[in-house]
Amino acid sequence: MTDVVSPGVAATALPPTSRVDRYFALTERGTTTRTEILAGVTTFLTMAYIVLVNPSILSAAGMPVASVAAATCFAAAFASILMGLVANTPLALAPGMGLNAYFAFTVVGQMGVPWPVALGCVFISGLAFLILTLTGVRQMIVAVIPPYLFAAVAGGIGLFIGFIGLKNAGIIAANPATFVALGDLKAPGAALALLGLAVIGALSVWNVRGAMLFGIVGTTIVGWLTGQVSVNPAPYDLSALTGTAFKLDLPGVLGLTGTHGIGLVEILFVFLFVDLFDNIGTLVAVTKRAGLMDAAGRIPGLNRILITDAVATMVGSIAGTSTVTSYVESAAGVQAGGRTGLTAVVTGILFLATMFVAPYAQIVPLAATAPALIIVGGLMLLPLTEIEWEDPMAAIPAFLTVAMIPLTFSIANGLAFGITAHAALKLIRGRATRTDWFLFLLAGLFVVRFVWMSAA
Numbered sequence: 001m002t003d004v005v006s007p008g009v010a011a012t013a014l015p016p017t018s019r020v021d022r023y024f025a026l027t028e029r030g031t032t033t034r035t036e037i038l039a040g041v042t043t044f045l046t047m048a049y050i051v052l053v054n055p056s057i058l059s060a061a062g063m064p065v066a067s068v069a070a071a072t073c074f075a076a077a078f079a080s081i082l083m084g085l086v087a088n089t090p091l092a093l094a095p096g097m098g099l100n101a102y103f104a105f106t107v108v109g110q111m112g113v114p115w116p117v118a119l120g121c122v123f124i125s126g127l128a129f130l131i132l133t134l135t136g137v138r139q140m141i142v143a144v145i146p147p148y149l150f151a152a153v154a155g156g157i158g159l160f161i162g163f164i165g166l167k168n169a170g171i172i173a174a175n176p177a178t179f180v181a182l183g184d185l186k187a188p189g190a191a192l193a194l195l196g197l198a199v200i201g202a203l204s205v206w207n208v209r210g211a212m213l214f215g216i217v218g219t220t221i222v223g224w225l226t227g228q229v230s231v232n233p234a235p236y237d238l239s240a241l242t243g244t245a246f247k248l249d250l251p252g253v254l255g256l257t258g259t260h261g262i263g264l265v266e267i268l269f270v271f272l273f274v275d276l277f278d279n280i281g282t283l284v285a286v287t288k289r290a291g292l293m294d295a296a297g298r299i300p301g302l303n304r305i306l307i308t309d310a311v312a313t314m315v316g317s318i319a320g321t322s323t324v325t326s327y328v329e330s331a332a333g334v335q336a337g338g339r340t341g342l343t344a345v346v347t348g349i350l351f352l353a354t355m356f357v358a359p360y361a362q363i364v365p366l367a368a369t370a371p372a373l374i375i376v377g378g379l380m381l382l383p384l385t386e387i388e389w390e391d392p393m394a395a396i397p398a399f400l401t402v403a404m405i406p407l408t409f410s411i412a413n414g415l416a417f418g419i420t421a422h423a424a425l426k427l428i429r430g431r432a433t434r435t436d437w438f439l440f441l442l443a444g445l446f447v448v449r450f451v452w453m454s455a456a
């Protein structure tokens, strides 16, 4: 997969009529400005839930909700507009589900890293992503990871997100005998979340654009009517929007030594690898659906897309949010006819406009964002269908990856189990080759990590 198309190259059958047409190659790709605008609005509606859900997750790390909402809008706007202008692809971006949970619950919650330092880690992982892409090392890494592990990580993250949603809703609860059990469904929060689940589910099966967004807003209104939501009508202070901007602590990252030393390597590794996995998986899914892949199965402008992603992650961390990634929801815009970067630019402009209502994100209760987590989690299971489950060489590492991510509440553990099992089975089956040295290096590091963790 290499960079084969530049934006603005327009070998048209019909002469392009405007500069916009020439820049985005609208006529060449058989689309119009109107179709692209509609597609951009469609993508925005399907992914706008992140403006409410991301702050609700990152607030678990102690980050201010209004500021994270603003940072989410800004990062999504910046990244989507850049993607449209630089890579001319109908791909919108935003802070990714999965890594936001890893950021809040594992890095800050379990490892005790302060959130500004965690933002510093996100910045460095974005920089590393950029360097790996520019030097071609990324291609080498992708080559040693089998496609089924990409799929398994995506599915495992889907279960992880769904698990967090069910837990946030109180639909499941801790149980000393069985670890996890059914929660009290009559509790107000659980009942409200179940209602939200029903509403989003119904809107989704009716193919309503913005099902997720309307479901969250509708659930919040019901929560308000039933006295579960306190709405503070005071006008908001615009300075609240900048509570996370420029707060990243880079020197603090270098200070993560001692007990955090090995943790730092792991944090950077997970941020980097999951961003890489997320992007490649999403790109394949969306460009395939848009018919933008070339005959050899290559993604046009791949390097530009990944460079944009890396820069977006760095800018997002400066604004105050976890890793920014290409959104699989962009497929909705593609379904609506979007074929060029103009679609992404329109989505980005809408995110920019949303920034000014960001402080109201605080009104939305956990019970209203939980149903979105559950449904997004379910949708992220789709890549699991690509795994050859009848082949134990694939099924065993894939299952370990899928199971360990939610059950250990850690993407890192799932990655570690999957990659180690893949390497071990390759060795046992006598299929290891010299070109697999990087795979075995990774697996070796994971084994050292497991030994170190159990000794700690």
Ligand SMILES: Nc1ncnc2[nH]cnc12
Pocket (backbone or CB within 6 Å): 095, 096, 097, 098, 099, 278, 282, 325, 326, 327, 328, 329, 376
């Ligand atoms: N991590 C992620 N990757 C791709 N699409 C997403 N949509 C929401 N979160 C996503």
